[in-house]
Amino acid sequence: MPKSLFEKVWDAHAVRSLSNGQTQLLVGTHLIHEVTSPQAFGMLRDLGLKVAMPHRTFATVDHIVPTDQFSEPFADPLADAMIKDLRKSCHDFGITFFDRATGKQGIVHIVGPEQGITQPGTTIACGDSHTSTHGAFGAIAFGIGTTQIRDVLATQTMALGKLKVRRINVTGRLRPGVYAKDVILHIIRTLGVNGGTGYAYEYGGEIFDRFSMEERMTVCNMSIEGGARAGYVNPDETTFTYLKGRPYSPKGAAWDEAVARWKAVASDPGCTYDDVVTINASDIAPTVTWGINPGQGISITENIPDPAKTKVADEKTSIEEALAYMKLKPGAPIKGTKIDVAFLGSCTNGRLSDFQEVAKFLKGRHVAAGVKAIAVPGSQGVGLLCASLGIDKVFRDAGFEWREAGCSMCLAMNPDKLIGDQLCASSSNRNFKGRQGSPTGRTILMSPLMVAAAAVTGAVADAREVFAVTNN
Amino acid sequence: MALAKITQVTGRGVFVPGNDIDTDRIIPARFMKCVTFDGLGEFLFFDMRKNADGTDKPHPLNEPRFKGANILLSGTNFGCGSSREHAPQAIQKYGIRAVVAESFAEIFFGNCTTLGIPCLAASREDIAKIAAAIEANPAVELVVDVAAQEIRFGGQKVKTVIREAARDALVNGRWDPIGELLEGRAAVTAAAARLPYLVA
Numbered sequence: 001m002p003k004s005l006f007e008k009v010w011d012a013h014a015v016r017s018l019s020n021g022q023t024q025l026l027v028g029t030h031l032i033h034e035v036t037s038p039q040a041f042g043m044l045r046d047l048g049l050k051v052a053m054p055h056r057t058f059a060t061v062d063h064i065v066p067t068d069q070f071s072e073p074f075a076d077p078l079a080d081a082m083i084k085d086l087r088k089s090c091h092d093f094g095i096t097f098f099d100r101a102t103g104k105q106g107i108v109h110i111v112g113p114e115q116g117i118t119q120p121g122t123t124i125a126c127g128d129s130h131t132s133t134h135g136a137f138g139a140i141a142f143g144i145g146t147t148q149i150r151d152v153l154a155t156q157t158m159a160l161g162k163l164k165v166r167r168i169n170v171t172g173r174l175r176p177g178v179y180a181k182d183v184i185l186h187i188i189r190t191l192g193v194n195g196g197t198g199y200a201y202e203y204g205g206e207i208f209d210r211f212s213m214e215e216r217m218t219v220c221n222m223s224i225e226g227g228a229r230a231g232y233v234n235p236d237e238t239t240f241t242y243l244k245g246r247p248y249s250p251k252g253a254a255w256d257e258a259v260a261r262w263k264a265v266a267s268d269p270g271c272t273y274d275d276v277v278t279i280n281a282s283d284i285a286p287t288v289t290w291g292i293n294p295g296q297g298i299s300i301t302e303n304i305p306d307p308a309k310t311k312v313a314d315e316k317t318s319i320e321e322a323l324a325y326m327k328l329k330p331g332a333p334i335k336g337t338k339i340d341v342a343f344l345g346s347c348t349n350g351r352l353s354d355f356q357e358v359a360k361f362l363k364g365r366h367v368a369a370g371v372k373a374i375a376v377p378g379s380q381g382v383g384l385l386c387a388s389l390g391i392d393k394v395f396r397d398a399g400f401e402w403r404e405a406g407c408s409m410c411l412a413m414n415p416d417k418l419i420g421d422q423l424c425a426s427s428s429n430r431n432f433k434g435r436q437g438s439p440t441g442r443t444i445l446m447s448p449l450m451v452a453a454a455a456v457t458g459a460v461a462d463a464r465e466v467f468a469v470t471n472n
Numbered sequence: 473m474a475l476a477k478i479t480q481v482t483g484r485g486v487f488v489p490g491n492d493i494d495t496d497r498i499i500p501a502r503f504m505k506c507v508t509f510d511g512l513g514e515f516l517f518f519d520m521r522k523n524a525d526g527t528d529k530p531h532p533l534n535e536p537r538f539k540g541a542n543i544l545l546s547g548t549n550f551g552c553g554s555s556r557e558h559a560p561q562a563i564q565k566y567g568i569r570a571v572v573a574e575s576f577a578e579i580f581f582g583n584c585t586t587l588g589i590p591c592l593a594a595s596r597e598d599i600a601k602i603a604a605a606i607e608a609n610p611a612v613e614l615v616v617d618v619a620a621q622e623i624r625f626g627g628q629k630v631k632t633v634i635r636e637a638a639r640d641a642l643v644n645g646r647w648d649p650i651g652e653l654l655e656g657r658a659a660v661t662a663a664a665a666r667l668p669y670l671v672a
Contacts, residue, residue, distance in 0.1 A: 015656055015663045018649065020640040024656050026663050028670055036556060038507040047650070052660075056670065064505060078505035085507045122669060129555040129579060145557035145583035146509075151653055157660055159649040160582075161637050193492055194549040197578050227552065229578045261668065293492050293552070318491060411501045411554075432496040432553060439500070439519035 002268035005121075005234055006165045006200050009140045009265065013123045015157055022159045028122040029139075030057040030152045032095075033108045034064055034086040035413065036127030040149035041089040049154045054094040056156060058117055059086060061100070062107045063413045067376050067403035070100065079414065093153075106379020106405040109133040109347040113217065114381050116246025119258070120235035121265035125152055130347050130429065132223040135232030136216035137239055138265060140200065142230055163230065164198055164274035169205035172281040176471050177464035179357075180215035181349060181427070181447035183207065185287040185297045187219075187279065188226040193295035196228025199274070202267065203233050207281050213242040214353040221348045222429050225294040234266040288460060289431045289445040290334055291322030296431075298334060300450070300462045306330035325433055326442050327421065334460055337444070340422040342373040342455035343436075344400070344448055346410040349427035350378025352385050354448045359394040361449065361467040367399030368458030374401045374416065376408040400455070412437025425454035477645040478588055481570040481616040485625075486532050486541035487603040488517070493546055494553035495580060499562045501554075512558055513565030533566075537610040545599055545606075546573040550591075551580025560584045570616045572623065572632065574599060585638040588647045590618045598623075598630035619643045 003011075013026040032040075037059070044051070051057065064079040074080040090097035098104040098111055105111070109130055112118040120138035124131060129143035144158065151158045170183060188195075201223050208216060216233045223231025233239075240259050243249045250258040285299035296318075298304070307319040307330060323330055328337065344350075344358065355375065367373040375395045377383035383405055386392045392402045409416040410428035417437025418424055424436055424443050431443035444460060453463035463469060503515040521531040528534045544563065550573035551559060560583045563571065570590045584591045594602075605612050605626045615624040618639060621632050634642075641647040664670045 012667065013663070015659045018652055019646060020637045020644070022637045022641075022649075024653055024660070026660060026667070026670075028667065035504055036558075039509055039557075042508060049654075053664075053670075063501075076505070082505060082507060119669060127555060127557075129553065131555075143555035143579055145555055145560070145579065145586065147557060147583070147586045147648070151650055154650065155653040155657070155660060156664070157653055157656065159653060161635070193552060194575065194577065197549075197575070224553075224555075224579075227549070227577065257668070293494070314491065321490070411496075413501050413505065430494075430496070430553060432494045434500055434519045435496050437502065439524065 002271040004165050004202060004267040004271045004273065005138055005232060005265055006140060006163070006202065009121055009123060010162060018159055022161050024157050025160050026123060026157050027125045027152045028056065029117060029124045031108050031112055031124065031126035032057060032059045032149065033128065034061045034082045036146050037149055038082060038085045038089065039146045040153055041093070043147070043150040044153055051093040051095065051153045052156045057095045057153065058098065058112070059090050059095055060098040060105050060108050060111050061086060063407045063411065065406040066414050067406050067408050067416060070404055076415070103380050106381060107347045107350060107407055109221065110351060110378035110382065113137065113213070114246070114379055116243055116249035119243065120239060120262035125158060129224045130221050132229070132231045133217050133221040133347055135220040135223065135230055136213055138232055138235035138262065140230055140232065143224060163200045165202055166196070166199045166275040166277060167202045167204060167273040169276070169278040170203070170207040170281050171205045171278060174207060174281045174284060177286055177449070177469040178284050179447040179449065180211060180218040182284050182287045184219045184222040185289070185294065185445065186284045188222065188295045189287065189297040190279065191226055191277065193225065193293050194227040196223065196226040199228050201226070201228040201231035202273070203231060208233050209236070212353060213238060214351045217351070218348055222294065225429060235262045286447065286450055286463060288334055288450065290326065290328060292325055292431060292433050294429065294431060294445060296322055300335055302334065304328050304330055304332050304334055335462060337460040338423065339371060339425045339454050339459060341418060341424040342367070342371055342451050343409045343424055343426040343428065344374070344451050345376030345378060345408050346428040347378060348429040349448045350376060350382065352382050354427065355386050355391050356389070358448050358452045359391045362394050362398045362452055365398055365456045367455045371455055371458050373399060373455040374403055374409065376403045377405050379405045409436050411435060425451045425460060427451045475645040475648055476588065478590060478642040478647065479619040481543060481590060482613060483542035483569065484540060484611060485543040485545055485602060485606045485614045486538040487545040487606055488532050489547060491547040492549045492552055495551055495556050495559040496553055498551065498559040499556065504556060504558050509558065509561040509565070512562040513567065516562040516566040542567055542569045543614050543616055544568045544571045545602060548574040550576050552577035555579045557583045560587050560589055564589055572599065572616065585641060585647055586649070588642065590616065590634065590642050592616060592618070592621070592632035592634050594623065594630055594632045601628065601630060
């Protein structure tokens with residue numbers, strides 16, 4: 001019987017059934033960082049347990065690292081304690097740590113693919129909800145809690161119920177100025193922030209066939225914002241080309257064997273899905289959020305929703321709550337909304353192609369007066385590539401601050417934070433209340449080029465107009 | 473280590489209205505700069521409860537009449553967003569022993585179950601009934617019956633739903649799976665040996 005990739009990977013990693021009906025699932029690759037893992041090592045020590053397969057866990061630091069200070073100790077003693085704690089645990093348990101001194105540090109979801117650790121047909125777990133990013137390679141990747149991190153460290157497995165699979169086809173062609181970020185914001189807007197609960201999303205169709213790995217990662221990254229714990233794209237030649245020659249990719253004869261396995265793991269033609277949704281790419285416009293969750297999005301040409309115009313009580317309440325927080329006027333165009341900060345980076349849009357695409361248009365332009373604009377490469381590797389191509393210079397010349405790698409202002413656990421009720425045009429993944437470090441700070445999510453358009457005009461703008469975008 | 477069989481939670485309720493209450497709201501990221509979960513309880517819903525100057529905002533958890541409540545009620549998609557276990561840890565350390573909502577986000581639900589916090593889903597109408605009873609008398613006793621999947625209060629009874637695997641784990645005292653996972657060691661080794669990428 002034809003099977004989906006999800007079923008094949010699940011079956012290959014299912015160790016046995018547990019007494020409550022869940023599956024003991026083998027986690028082939030475990031990624032850890034400094035925020036959610038130190039406590040797991042504490043639990044392990046309390047129970048007197050060892051790490052079962054230390055060579056299958058990889059660590060880095062991303063959430064708390066300052067992006068304007070490389071040396072330690074960090075100015076923030078709590079952040080300094082966290083990096084030291086993780087470094088010690090990795091040392092004690094024999095875990096590979098992509099520390100800053102290695103030149104391989106960065107956001108965990110950027111480092112895994114960059115190093116070739118993220119591979120098709122594997123299971124991946126990490127104490128971070130954006131672990132779904134790795135699904136871009138045809139891996140089944142789950143965000144987990146700290147107690148589950150303990151489980152994976154101690155047993156290389158976790159207890160999990162099987163997910164259903166929803167196939168999301170995006171067909172046709174994207175219009176100029178429309179990017180992977182717009183595709184996923186559109187999907188979340190269409191299916192809802194909890195539409196994916198209980199599902200893994202399989203993304204496919206012509207759009208995904210043509211997407212680069214980095215574009216696929218942007219989409220898979222935000223699966224969880226639509227409620228789906230995992231999201232993936234079937235592996236193909238694009239995937240294999242990306243992986244070839246990376247540090248942890250198989251070499252020689254092992255490479256050919258791996259590619260054969262990876263091809264076989266893709267969903268079989270004619271396999272059944274629990275649900276199928278088809279979206280026409282030409283319906284997708286540059287999308288921006290206006291509210292306090294990633295599903296509250298509109299196209300740049302639309303007006304901010306008016307709660308008076310909805311008859312659904314729930315919707316009315318949520319629009320009112322969102323607009324009160326965002327201090328936006330119902331029914332007004334979103335275009336032209338003044339911004340204070342522009343943030344380009346994160347595990348959603350902090351890869352080479354994100355900066356490269358913006359740099360194409362940013363040359364000769366300058367950040368508007370009064371706007372603080374920061375560009376944060378997602379990894380040291382991305383930073384080096386940008387430097388070698390002169391991209392960092394384009395950003396600096398345009399008035400952006402060019403920083404060291406980390407999560408930075410996506411969740412503002414480091415010194416990069418909004419102040420007061422500043423409004424930020426952001427290429428990150430969450431616009432929750434207080435997300436960017438100030439309890440009253442405001443976030444508008446958008447694609448990297450839209451962030452650049454907002455930065456140079458000082459207001460939410462249509463990048464297609466600002467940069468005269470005519471083709472992708 | 474024998475775990476408690478969590479068949480029911482009895483106590484007082486507090487209703488925190490709203491849909492899509494995310495884990496950033498449950499515990500803002502700045503309070504995650506810690507290497508243990510101790511002391512997270514006081515930061516539960518911090519930015520919803522406190523102004524920048526440290527004074528209280530109007531919030532159910534700030535009301536003296538709801539002090540000591542150990543059952544939290546809310547709307548749809550409760551706990552969406554980040555996978556941070558800091559959220560259920562903060563809920564538990566604050567003193568909450570069960571959460572009742574219209575629906576739950578996936579990762580949050582799993583994290584709660586693993587900590588022995590039952591998350592039960594009830595209809596909006598039924599949650600409104602319970603909220604009304606609490607409003608009328610904050611001391612009204614709620615019995616969240618995990619085994620029977622119902623909530624009893626003030627002579628009334630409403631149905632709830634909890635995923636069978638979670639219900640089974642809670643009522644049979646195996647909500648922390650570590651013991652059972654460790655028992656599968658031999659099977660894990662055998663499964664890993666069948667996967668070329670783990671052998672290489």
